[in-house]
Amino acid sequence: MALPSQLIQKHCLTAVEPAEHLEQLMGTIGSKNFFFGTDCPHPEFQRYHNTAAAILDRPGLSREDKDNILGNNIALLAAGLSVGCLISLRFYRD
Numbered sequence: 001m002a003l004p005s006q007l008i009q010k011h012c013l014t015a016v017e018p019a020e021h022l023e024q025l026m027g028t029i030g031s032k033n034f035f036f037g038t039d040c041p042h043p044e045f046q047r048y049h050n051t052a053a054a055i056l057d058r059p060g061l062s063r064e065d066k067d068n069i070l071g072n073n074i075a076l077l078a079a080g081l082s083v084g085c086l087i088s089l090r091f092y093r094d
Helices: 004-011 022-028 043-047 052-056 063-080 083-093
Strands: 014-016 034-036
Touching: 022 034, 022 063, 034 063, 052 063
Parallel strands: 014 034
Antiparallel strands: none
16 A cells, blocks of 8 residues: 555645745655645735745755756656647636
């Protein structure tokens, strides 16, 4: 039987924010399953500005972890999507 961390590694891509325990997540699961999220326009975004700098300034994350969270993982996902999926995502976003 697979461990929960193994299932996450195989099936999930999840947004994370600087306020989360990123070092623990990376240590347990790795950085290939996470991407940067702000949770905007939720009210907590008004009080705590989630910025890419807050990820870059984390001393407990490797350069690879930071690169994956801040763009590599989403770029890999987008590269694997078909043109039809990308068009659908664009209309959803607009």
